[in-house]
Amino acid sequence: MYKNKNCGEPNSSHIGSKITVAGWVNRRRDHGNLIFIDLRDKTGILQVVFNPEVSSKAHDTASNLRSEWVVQITGDIVKRISGAENQSISTGSIELQANEINILNKSETPPFEISDEIDVDDQTRLAYRFIDLRRPKMQKLFALRHKVTKLIWNYLSDKDFTHIETPILLKSTPEGARDYVVPSRIHAGKFYALPQSPQQLKQILMVSGVDRYFQIARCFRDEDLRADRQPEHTQLDLEMSFVHQDDVMFLVEGLYKDITSQILGDKYKQSDTDFIRLSYQDSMDRFGTDKPDLRFGMELITVSEILKNTESNVFNNVLNQGGVIRGIVAPKAGNYDRKKTDELIDLAKSSGASGLVYVALDDNLDSIKNLTDHNYKSPLKKFLSTSIVKELSEKMSAKPGDLILLAADKENKVNTVLSNIRNFLGEKLNLYDEEEIMFAWVYDFPLFEWDEDMKKWEPAHHVFSSPKKEHLGYLESNPGKVHADLFDLVCNGMEMGSGSIRIHDPSIQKKVFNIIGYKEDEINDRFGQLIKSFSYGAPPHGGMGLGLDRFVATLAGEKAIREVIAFPKTQSAQDPLFDSPNKISDDQLEELFISLDLPDEPQV
RNA sequence: GGUCCCGUGGUGUAGCGGCCUAACACGCCUCCCUGUCAAGGAGGAGAUCGGCAGUUCGAAUCUGCUCGGGAUCGCCA
Missing domain, CATH: 3.30.1360.30 (GAD-like domain)
Structure with a gap:
């Protein structure tokens, strides 16, 4: 190891010990004979003093240091002289008196300061994301994200869930969003599609007897971006067998309460009360939306x-x-x-x-x-x-x-x-506390919505949600009256996730497809694998898909999920660091049997 | 595809028809400095104002187009 202590760790109990630290030069204050360095790593900041009377060699080296150089320093932890303590950092009562410094790497002057205060243009931040992520705030956000996923793993593991990975290279099952597609080299003219969500896969896993599945799953949708939408987002995907609606809601409520209270502590006021439950109709009547902000x-x-x-x-x-x-x-x-x-x-x-x-x-x-x-x-x-x-x-x-x-x-x-x-x-009008987190359930959604433009029924959420038993009779006579065991988790005016009890009866599933107007061959093409699996003993099952990026952003008080995604894309779906998407070579195209037919370049 | 906001040294902003030979802060470079921590002091370099076209005697400033960023509607089972 290049170090035996992290920068943020030493305190007065370490006075007198000799340590070696390594990190980035956050700031240098050169007094001529006395040089101070704020050394930064992910744990915090440590003040290092270079005194020529202690080591003139180290002092000489230090006088040439610049921001963001990577150094290794050995020295003694000493108490700061009285009056020179700094309350604003964890190591403020002590400092490292350097005997030896080793420059591990130099750095260009960074395009922007590594500081939480400054407000830099998003594109510049993304183009230099490796520097942007050095900022303590970003480090905290990703530590938070890690903690949330760890809590998810722990909680669900304790409840007998199994994490199973599903393929990224799959098949287009056009259900709404545009697919991202990947050409196949081995099968000329054929394409994989990246999953918009692992929906069918997790249902098939229920047929396989997995009983309780979850996945921190990447989902891909080629639609326009927003502050809370990225082309690839991460979803906590879960599915359970032999459950009713309440079982799924109860489980997810427990999970979200657990995470939120562990992250926010006392600031989370809802931890001892049940999430508010609103029927879809009630929510529309009282708030005009199915994702009401209930903080006011x-x-x-x-x-x-x-x-x-x-x-x-x-x-x-x-x-x-x-x-x-x-x-x-x-x-x-x-x-x-x-x-x-x-x-x-x-x-x-x-x-x-x-x-x-x-x-x-x-x-x-x-x-x-x-x-x-x-x-x-x-x-x-x-x-x-x-x-x-x-x-x-x-x-x-x-x-x-x-x-x-x-x-x-x-x-x-x-x-x-x-x-x-x-x-x-x-x-x-400041009608609520911005830091408050207020979850609620909206349930009892209609299964179909009438699409005025297309003059046809559309699935209100998705095609796999089970009609309520008592509404099965309306399925053919009056689809608009059919409600489903379908429920959304909402928080502060945002949809955090959507779940339902699924259809496990192939004949009902086919009826639903018929109402939406899918033709037989279309059904077989898109959903054949699911229907086939259902004919071999599908257990009743249900589950949810929950947006992880939104959840983490909400916990962190961030509006844009870009802040909690390490390498997000701009609003035009580009990555300024990698400059993606980009062209591929003619050889690659040829191998994939693809010839381009591009719109004319605008005349310059 | 629509609407709105933004684009000025490395970063963030000011300037919004002639006082601009573009200002300020931070950063950067050189020198001075033994207790600073947004160190301090002295000096210095660095932008033709996103791009193109137009209006005008004159454009960073007005207009149009275009490119890029952001917000949002459509879209997002």
Whole structure:
């Protein structure tokens, strides 16, 4: 070993001992005769002093050191002179008095400082990810990620789960997302596809009698990126045999509580209570989304009844066409100026609304009961009499000084718009503690959704979820009424994972495929292997897929999962460090029987 | 595919028609300095303002296109 101690370890109990450390020069403070080096490794920072009276040779070497050089230093741990202690580092009471220094490697001046404070452009960070990852913050994030996966392994192992790896080179089973594909050399013109998730494989493993499977699995989807989406993401994939919905939920709830409390300790307030459970319908009614942020209230209220007799075309047209008017109350936002209300309206429009109506309630009012014409503002004021506003306020529990926001449109649009506004305002108005973690279950999803454009039924989640027994009768007569044993884990307004009890009866599985409109040969091509396995004794089973990147990012208080992925891609799915994707040689193409047919290069 | 924000020395920002021969902080280089820890002091190097085209007497600054980054809608079983 080049070292017998890590930089962050020595403390006053080591005073007098001789140690050897190795690491990176974080900073040099050269006083001419006395040189201080902050030596950094993943455990922390150690101050090293070079005194010419101790070793003039080491001192000479030290005077040439630069940032990020890699050095090995031997010396004595000594107590710092009084008054020179540094509380901000773990080794602040002592320092290493260097006798000997050995330069292991020099370094170019790095493109940016290795520091937690600085805010560097993402592309530069990724192009120099090896330096970016040296930052203590990044080291902590990856230590956290490791800890989470270790807790997963421990917890699930204790519950008799077996970790099984499934192939990355598989087959295209187009179910929604675009596949990443890999050409086959041995089979001309054929392609593997990278799995969007190990869904079919884990179900087949249940047929194989594995009973309880999990995998920290890479999943690939060739879709556009977001802060919380990468082309390859990691999923905690698990599946259990002979279980009902509650069994899976109970297990995952235990796991997530365990991890969250071990990571966050007392900061995790939900550890002693059950996760909130909301039916899909309830969630849509109250929050307009199937992934509500439950750290704050501000629920959606339907007010169509109150507004059905106004003279306003905005409202009447919508109501006549079967739409609804729903609203939310932004507490203490009644003083919003034009700029701020415009911002809300823009947000509503970008969410697909034709507009957003606000009613601002005056602050200088003791009670809504005494509301007069002077006490509220609204662009639709001439249609909103005092009595209507009073009634609205009462129905919506709005108080003086609040801002009522109303959206009128088809129900699903109203829900989308208001839930986006709700999330926006929740953050803007500081309605919750940003560090809080609030898990919830949303369950009882419909199995199918009607796709208006394609005029056909689509699987609301995925095609393998089991219809509820009591709804089996609707399967052919009224697919929209069929609910499934399907459940999502949500946290702070994000979907953390999705699970279901699966269909294990090949005949029901085929019915479901038929409703979605898959043809027989298509079914055989995509799902033949699964259906075949089902005909050899499939146990009832169910499981979940849970986004690991999102979970770790949430625990760390990060919004972008790039922060918890060692080598992520940019929004255009490129890696600036490796410069991938990239061309391959003509020889490689030839071997794969591939000839390119590229769009014309734009004329320069 | 759409919308929005951003692109100025190595890094982060300022400048937003002529005061710009581009400013500031950090970093970098040289020298001085025995207790600093965002060390200090003195001096110095380094960007033609993402690219292209246009408007203008004059463009970092205005316009268009384009490239790149980010956010988001679509998309993501």
